Amino acid sequence: MQTPILILVLLGLMAFAFHLGKTRSLATVGGRTGIRQLHSLPAYYGFYTALWAGLPALLIAGVWLFFESSVITSMVVAGLPAELRDQPPAQLGLLVNDITNLANGNIVSRAVDDQLRAAADHMNALRGIGKTALTAVALCIALGAGALAWRTIGPRMRARNRVEAIVNALLIISSLIAILTTVGIVLSVLFESFQFFHKIPLTDFLFGLEWSPQIALRADQVGASGAFGAVPLFTGTLLISVIALMVAVPIGLMSAIYLADYASPRLRSYAKPVLEVLAGVPTVVYGFFAALTLAPAIRGAGEAMGLSVSSESALAAGLVMGVMIIPFVSSLSDDVINAVPQSLRDASYALGATRSETIRQVILPAALPGIMGGILLAASRAIGETMIVVMAAGLSANMTINPLDSVTTVTVQIVTLLVGDQEFDSAKTLAAFALGLLLFIVTLGLNIVALHIVRKYREQYE
Amino acid sequence: MTTAESAASEAELPVPKAGVSIGSRPLDDDFKTVGNVRVNDARMSCTDVNVFYGEKHAIKHVDLDIGKNQVIAMIGPSGCGKSTFLRCLNRMNDTIDVCRVSGAIALDGQDIYDKKLDVVPLRAQVGMVFQKPNPFPKSIYDNIAYGPRIHGLAASRVELDEIVERSLTKAGLWDEVKDRLDQPGTGLSGGQQQRLCIARTIAVEPEVILMDEPCSALDPIATAKVEELIDELRENYTIAIVTHSMQQAARVSQRTAYFHLGHLVEVGETTEIFTNPRHKLTEDYITGRFG
Numbered sequence: 001m002q003t004p005i006l007i008l009v010l011l012g013l014m015a016f017a018f019h020l021g022k023t024r025s026l027a028t029v030g031g032r033t034g035i036r037q038l039h040s041l042p043a044y045y046g047f048y049t050a051l052w053a054g055l056p057a058l059l060i061a062g063v064w065l066f067f068e069s070s071v072i073t074s075m076v077v078a079g080l081p082a083e084l085r086d087q088p089p090a091q092l093g094l095l096v097n098d099i100t101n102l103a104n105g106n107i108v109s110r111a112v113d114d115q116l117r118a119a120a121d122h123m124n125a126l127r128g129i130g131k132t133a134l135t136a137v138a139l140c141i142a143l144g145a146g147a148l149a150w151r152t153i154g155p156r157m158r159a160r161n162r163v164e165a166i167v168n169a170l171l172i173i174s175s176l177i178a179i180l181t182t183v184g185i186v187l188s189v190l191f192e193s194f195q196f197f198h199k200i201p202l203t204d205f206l207f208g209l210e211w212s213p214q215i216a217l218r219a220d221q222v223g224a225s226g227a228f229g230a231v232p233l234f235t236g237t238l239l240i241s242v243i244a245l246m247v248a249v250p251i252g253l254m255s256a257i258y259l260a261d262y263a264s265p266r267l268r269s270y271a272k273p274v275l276e277v278l279a280g281v282p283t284v285v286y287g288f289f290a291a292l293t294l295a296p297a298i299r300g301a302g303e304a305m306g307l308s309v310s311s312e313s314a315l316a317a318g319l320v321m322g323v324m325i326i327p328f329v330s331s332l333s334d335d336v337i338n339a340v341p342q343s344l345r346d347a348s349y350a351l352g353a354t355r356s357e358t359i360r361q362v363i364l365p366a367a368l369p370g371i372m373g374g375i376l377l378a379a380s381r382a383i384g385e386t387m388i389v390v391m392a393a394g395l396s397a398n399m400t401i402n403p404l405d406s407v408t409t410v411t412v413q414i415v416t417l418l419v420g421d422q423e424f425d426s427a428k429t430l431a432a433f434a435l436g437l438l439l440f441i442v443t444l445g446l447n448i449v450a451l452h453i454v455r456k457y458r459e460q461y462e
Numbered sequence: 463m464t465t466a467e468s469a470a471s472e473a474e475l476p477v478p479k480a481g482v483s484i485g486s487r488p489l490d491d492d493f494k495t496v497g498n499v500r501v502n503d504a505r506m507s508c509t510d511v512n513v514f515y516g517e518k519h520a521i522k523h524v525d526l527d528i529g530k531n532q533v534i535a536m537i538g539p540s541g542c543g544k545s546t547f548l549r550c551l552n553r554m555n556d557t558i559d560v561c562r563v564s565g566a567i568a569l570d571g572q573d574i575y576d577k578k579l580d581v582v583p584l585r586a587q588v589g590m591v592f593q594k595p596n597p598f599p600k601s602i603y604d605n606i607a608y609g610p611r612i613h614g615l616a617a618s619r620v621e622l623d624e625i626v627e628r629s630l631t632k633a634g635l636w637d638e639v640k641d642r643l644d645q646p647g648t649g650l651s652g653g654q655q656q657r658l659c660i661a662r663t664i665a666v667e668p669e670v671i672l673m674d675e676p677c678s679a680l681d682p683i684a685t686a687k688v689e690e691l692i693d694e695l696r697e698n699y700t701i702a703i704v705t706h707s708m709q710q711a712a713r714v715s716q717r718t719a720y721f722h723l724g725h726l727v728e729v730g731e732t733t734e735i736f737t738n739p740r741h742k743l744t745e746d747y748i749t750g751r752f753g
Contacts, residue, residue, distance in 0.1 A: 264559075265559075341596070343592060343594060343596035344596060344598060344599075345557070346554065346557070346590075346592060346596065347592065347596045347597075347598065347659070347662075348598075348608070349554065349557060349585060350552065350554060350585055350589060350590035350592075350663070351585065351586070351589065351608060351609040351612070351662065351663070351666055352582050352583060352584075352585040352586030352587075352609065352612070352613060352666060353582075353608075353609075353612050354582055354612075357612050361608065361612070362598055365599070365600070366599050460599055460646070460648065
């Protein structure tokens with residue numbers, strides 16, 4: 001039986017088991033009238049039976065599918081004639097590839113001889129056996145476990161508690177997957193970075209003032225010194241993020257205050273979604289707006305004032321990025337300002353405070369943690385943003401804080417390092433991981449500092 | 463207290479009109495309040511006050527004076543409009559969009575609903591204490607200093623310190639909190655929080671203090687302290703208090719006003735109202751027959 005069909009059959013079995021379990025639970029107490037004698041609601045008995053009928057079989061199927069190819073490959077290799085088997089691992093790998101291709105009916109890179117044909121037939125036979133065995137085992141387990149669960153059903157059986165225990169386990173597994181993925185990403189970045197720091201000293205990377213990640217592919221290549229100083233990238237990132245936050249924080253905060261405390265509910269119900277649409281515009285659209293509209297305009301304005309402005313400037317990228325992250329600040333701030341209890345507003349008004357005094361001295365301090373959260377989210381968006389910077393701020397790693405110059409950022413350099421052909425263990429490629437690690441540490445540090453500030457200054461109202 | 467009460471003309475019908483009965487049946491729209499609504503030295507004077515929440519007519523043709531340096535208690539069953547009426551007195555109803563107020567309310571002869579009048583100084587003159595203690599999430603000191611600061615009442619830190627100490631002393635809280643003025647006001651107990659709110663209100667030196675069920679969230683001991691405080695404050699302030707507890711009304715007030723479904727049914731000296739109510743509805747309510 002094909003795997004998708006097997007899964008469908010198992011699901012069908014589960015539905016059937018649900019029905020059987022529910023019916024049996026009612027039957028043991030003599031129909032609906034005896035429902036109060038059941039420990040749990042009938043549906044829980046249904047779920048209990050269905051879970052036993054489905055989960056173990058699905059688990060077996062999953063484990064088999066995960067290990068199928070490696071088990072079959074090793075069996076095929078074991079069945080090969082000795083002279084083919086005793087090759088270096090790389091050669092053997094190629095041979096196995098060809099056998100697999102032949103078995104799948106794909107193009108083969110060498111002449112097909114009898115031995116190869118035999119191996120491919122062997123593989124196909126093994127796969128067939130595997131599928132049949134899986135179907136038989138899975139169905140037997142499903143029926144067996146389901147039947148056992150069905151037999152234990154009785155008024156005293158605590159079906160609800162057992163179902164909830166299973167659901168609880170599912171929830172734990174789901175959150176573990178999320179956590180483990182994060183841990184895995186961090187570890188892989190960490191190990192690749194260690195490789196990079198074997199080639200380039202850590203101090204050169206952290207404190208070097210020049211970024212020019214060219215590595216010679218051949219020993220005699222010209223202009224391939226390679227400088228991996230991350231400082232210019234981080235100043236560029238910082239410059240653009242600061243410009244973006246200088247746009248987004250005041251505008252976002254003020255629009256949040258207007259929406260939350262001044263606008264009529266009707267206007268608010270229209271204005272807030274429209275503002276949030278800003279966050280839904282793809283960054284690449286912002287990017288070409290910045291590159292084609294804003295950057296030339298800034299250059300024109302600068303030249304009119306006698307300033308020299310490069311055609312790709314940090315200012316253009318920062319301004320557009322600022323507009324992009326306004327909704328992060330405004331929407332979150334608006335929510336937390338609204339969440340400040342009306343009783344605090346009343347208290348302030350009743351003392352003769354004006355609306356603006358109330359907002360400045362009572363509402364904003366009380367809403368500070370949420371507002372900081374919004375700003376942080378916006379800041380991490382700004383630091384991680386790539387597209388706008390690629391298009392509007394350029395690629396040259398200038399070490400400058402002049403917003404009219406062209407700069408580049410960490411994320412943009414990670415992209416350029418990994419685009420195109422290169423060896424995977426060259427310093428150039430590995431530098432991307434080191435940059436990623438450093439970026440991660442910097443944002444983590446920012447978060448911790450901000451959290452600390454919030455904890456110190458927050459005015460907790462409940 | 464109210465010398466006007468004895469001199470009041472008895473021409474008004476003390477007898478309930480036909481059609482008035484126990485329960486929720488509305489009174490006629492041209493119903494006249496039993497008892498004397500006016501006093502001789504009125505601090506606030508309300509004439510034909512109506513409040514509408516959208517379509518709902520929440521307060522109907524209420525005339526009432528609030529006498530200087532006395533406590534007036536407003537009682538009545540839930541939803542009778544006593545809190546709504548109280549919130550008219552410092553225009554707190556302005557913050558509710560659908561609320562509309564008509565009629566005249568004067569503070570020391572000045573109409574507070576006059577278009578030219580600014581509501582901010584009004585609220586500094588007519589302070590309010592709410593049902594649930596609502597201290598700001600700031601330090602005890604800053605809670606009290608908030609009002610004086612925004613009104614510029616203190617020229618220096620020393621003066622501000624004095625105001626804070628004086629207000630807390632008046633509210634009977636100074637001895638309990640003088641060693642921890644820099645700690646958050648939200649960390650106090652419920653009764654202390656409510657006295658903190660009263661201290662915060664008197665720190666801006668209002669003329670009138672409105673209290674909207676100030677003890678309904680407090681335990682009996684805290685309630686006793688707040689009631690004692692109200693009695694002391696009467697020397698310097700005019701107080702209007704809404705309460706659900708008739709014992710409280712009897713203990714702290716000199717005049718009592720009984721509201722019923724938006725009407726001011728009866729008003730008079732507290733001792734008079736509780737011993738000898740003239741209107742059937744008032745009698746039913748205070749004897750516990752409904753409400």
